[in-house]
Amino acid sequence: MLPPLSSWHADRLQGLPCRVLLPEPYDPDQRRYPLVLSLHGSGERGDDNVAQLKNGLASLSAPGFRRRHSCIVVAPQAPRGHTFGGSWYGGRTPLQDTLVALLEELRGRRSVDASRVYGVGFSMGAIGLWDLARRRRDLFAAVVPIAGDVDVTDAVVDELAGLPVWAVCGHADALVPPDNTRALLARLAGRGDARFTELRDVGHDVWRHAFAHDPLWDWLFSQRRPGPTP
Numbered sequence: 001m002l003p004p005l006s007s008w009h010a011d012r013l014q015g016l017p018c019r020v021l022l023p024e025p026y027d028p029d030q031r032r033y034p035l036v037l038s039l040h041g042s043g044e045r046g047d048d049n050v051a052q053l054k055n056g057l058a059s060l061s062a063p064g065f066r067r068r069h070s071c072i073v074v075a076p077q078a079p080r081g082h083t084f085g086g087s088w089y090g091g092r093t094p095l096q097d098t099l100v101a102l103l104e105e106l107r108g109r110r111s112v113d114a115s116r117v118y119g120v121g122f123s124m125g126a127i128g129l130w131d132l133a134r135r136r137r138d139l140f141a142a143v144v145p146i147a148g149d150v151d152v153t154d155a156v157v158d159e160l161a162g163l164p165v166w167a168v169c170g171h172a173d174a175l176v177p178p179d180n181t182r183a184l185l186a187r188l189a190g191r192g193d194a195r196f197t198e199l200r201d202v203g204h205d206v207w208r209h210a211f212a213h214d215p216l217w218d219w220l221f222s223q224r225r226p227g228p229t230p
Helices: 063-068 094-107 124-135 154-160 179-188 204-211 214-222
Strands: 008-013 016-021 033-039 072-076 112-122 142-146 165-170 194-199
Touching: 008 072, 008 094, 033 094, 033 124, 063 214, 072 094, 094 112, 094 124, 112 124, 112 214, 124 142, 124 154, 142 204, 142 214, 154 179, 165 179, 165 204, 165 214, 179 194, 194 204
Parallel strands: 033 072, 033 112, 112 142, 142 165, 165 194
Antiparallel strands: 008 016, 016 072
């Protein structure tokens, strides 16, 4: 389901088609807002600057959510044939480098609270988010990978330790099985705020449950990187 497009401004950032959701009211002269980077799945690639809004983002533009969490949401669209990187896609990719440049640009804007930048990804987007977070954890206050996959190595565990993460998977997901995510979160236990929700009898459409789970979003927006905001 797509959200009303009237709420999502069309833009291009670092050459990528993007949709941007702004808070209501929005006053960048008076305050800085949390930023959510949303990374979509493989089926939403293209250049229509619309498909990336499927699979959950209608929840973020719902009036109740916007009253509860006043934030900026940026949803870039990956071109066909490109990925956000990660364990399924050879690790770091050119598009992942573009995301780094995009986040660094946005963090420098006066409207953005650089201590409250969050990553949310589904499927291909979650696979890329895991990899992006381990390589550039300094960019994020917290991440939420949904139905993703990740290599479970000593290096990955050490790189992610201490970064707040809440991963969500479907126990019955045959497309992206939850085994590696479960194993990684077990190894991250006791090394920071690492949470894992695995929903029994739920498959790859676990995003429906994740985006509807208010405690997850309350947790996410409570996270803040230490140190002064630039």
